[in-house]
Amino acid sequence: MEKNNIFEDRPITMNGSNNLLQIQEHMYILDNVEKPNVFRNMFPYSEVPKIPFNDRTVPHNMPKEIWITDTTFRDGQQSRAPYTTEQIVSIYDELHRLGGPNGMIRASEFFLYSKKDRDAVYQCMERGYAFPEVTSWIRASKEDFKLVREIGMKETGILVSCSDYHIFLKLKMNRKQAMEHYLNVIRECLEEGISPRCHLEDITRADIYGYVVPFCLELMKLQEEYGLPVKVRACDTMGYGVNFPGAVIPRSVPGIVYALHTHGGVPGECMEWHGHNDFYKAVVNSTTAWLYGCCGVNASLFGIGERTGNTPLEAMVFEYAQLKGDLNGMDTTVITELAQYYEKEIGYEIPPRTPFAGKNFNVTRAGIHADGLLKNEEIYNVFDTEKFLNRPVSCALSDTSGLAGIAHWLHAYFHLDAAKQVDKNSGIVKAMKQWVDEEYANGRVTVLTDEEILACLDKVCAAQGITDVKAAL
Numbered sequence: 001m002e003k004n005n006i007f008e009d010r011p012i013t014m015n016g017s018n019n020l021l022q023i024q025e026h027m028y029i030l031d032n033v034e035k036p037n038v039f040r041n042m043f044p045y046s047e048v049p050k051i052p053f054n055d056r057t058v059p060h061n062m063p064k065e066i067w068i069t070d071t072t073f074r075d076g077q078q079s080r081a082p083y084t085t086e087q088i089v090s091i092y093d094e095l096h097r098l099g100g101p102n103g104m105i106r107a108s109e110f111f112l113y114s115k116k117d118r119d120a121v122y123q124c125m126e127r128g129y130a131f132p133e134v135t136s137w138i139r140a141s142k143e144d145f146k147l148v149r150e151i152g153m154k155e156t157g158i159l160v161s162c163s164d165y166h167i168f169l170k171l172k173m174n175r176k177q178a179m180e181h182y183l184n185v186i187r188e189c190l191e192e193g194i195s196p197r198c199h200l201e202d203i204t205r206a207d208i209y210g211y212v213v214p215f216c217l218e219l220m221k222l223q224e225e226y227g228l229p230v231k232v233r234a235c236d237t238m239g240y241g242v243n244f245p246g247a248v249i250p251r252s253v254p255g256i257v258y259a260l261h262t263h264g265g266v267p268g269e270c271m272e273w274h275g276h277n278d279f280y281k282a283v284v285n286s287t288t289a290w291l292y293g294c295c296g297v298n299a300s301l302f303g304i305g306e307r308t309g310n311t312p313l314e315a316m317v318f319e320y321a322q323l324k325g326d327l328n329g330m331d332t333t334v335i336t337e338l339a340q341y342y343e344k345e346i347g348y349e350i351p352p353r354t355p356f357a358g359k360n361f362n363v364t365r366a367g368i369h370a371d372g373l374l375k376n377e378e379i380y381n382v383f384d385t386e387k388f389l390n391r392p393v394s395c396a397l398s399d400t401s402g403l404a405g406i407a408h409w410l411h412a413y414f415h416l417d418a419a420k421q422v423d424k425n426s427g428i429v430k431a432m433k434q435w436v437d438e439e440y441a442n443g444r445v446t447v448l449t450d451e452e453i454l455a456c457l458d459k460v461c462a463a464q465g466i467t468d469v470k471a472a473l
Helices: 085-099 115-126 142-151 175-191 208-226 253-263 282-291 313-324 333-346 367-375 385-389 402-413 427-441 450-463
Strands: 012-015 020-023 067-070 105-111 133-137 155-159 195-200 231-236 271-275 296-299
Touching (some): 067 313, 085 105, 085 115, 085 333, 105 115, 115 133, 115 142, 142 155, 142 175, 155 175, 175 195, 175 208, 195 208, 208 253, 253 271, 253 282, 271 282, 282 296, 282 313, 296 313, 333 385, 402 427, 402 450, 427 450
Parallel strands (some): 067 105, 067 296, 105 133, 133 155, 155 195, 195 231, 231 271
Antiparallel strands (some): 012 020
16 A cells, blocks of 8 residues: 655654654665766855855754863874884874873874884874874775774774865765765774774765765664764865854855764764864864764864865864863863973974964964953953963064063063062163163064063162162062
């Protein structure tokens, strides 16, 4: 007998979030198109990409627990000279400290291709830390799966590109062939007792409901069959994702996360967002993924990664604190120590205006700002940077610093308490201001160095018969 009701065979389940019965309205099956859908209306290669809207919005759904995962030793090594084994182990130790006792940095992924990489993996695993868990990134082959198992890893990342750009134009397959290939590889991984982390590369140019959701439904079947977690990492490989409510998929981050969770059946704890910064949206897109149901955000220290880089790990530390109201045990002073390690031991110069880590992050040059800092540092400092980053707010001296800037520099450099605040009208400050003015009157265009300022201070104090500089201040 012909069925009249299209919903007749579809199960009714209880929604744990709103405690209402619900029915699955659509069944998403693979759309095995003959020609690739490259969304040319959104991505006209000879023009700037478009951001269309249909005003279909999805609800916020931030999980109770959210966390950070790290790709410093994988994606972070694809745009710079490789780290040495010793550097990897040292950075891993610091990530453990930064993540704190509650394991806010949940995992860190490693290459296994070279002996150097494997040596680093063994040494990091010997540390015995529960977090970050040491995971890998390998080629999709039986030999590599066996290597992961021999090393003793419980999880590995596998590349499963999901846009037609990759499926048709790179792999030279159609969607059905690609899906079957990926599922066979993932099954082989599960057969080895290893939990696969499926990297859905280029998801922001993929057919979400014609390919990605049907693929995720198959992944969740494998998870149930083998009783091992199958994780899904949504990779915004080209940085096309946007956080705007009502934007059209595949560019909509809320829409992608909603589709993976609600229609693809992927639990929030099995979902990660991996963003790139091509359009300056890596941080906001990662935060948006949290807000709409993704438990994990994948990031790299100081945003170091391919092209424009990845989501900066340190940024997500402070995004978490702003969303949750606390740091959940994270030690943010480690960020400063890591920045110093990168510059002194690795020789990597962090761009000076980089938030939280750059040399000029909490340094002001304008005299009017320095005057405000002298009165109350909250006026021009984002938070207590001395408490959270071991970095007191400071001033760089130039021709615009004025008396207040010099006074604040002295106050910060000598770590004077509030009761001994330097008077901007003191004889020492006025004499130093005269020297600063002369420097720039003679054609100087660069900021004064600490060494130059200290030399000037010594001369000024000597001329005034002062032997104890700090006491005189």
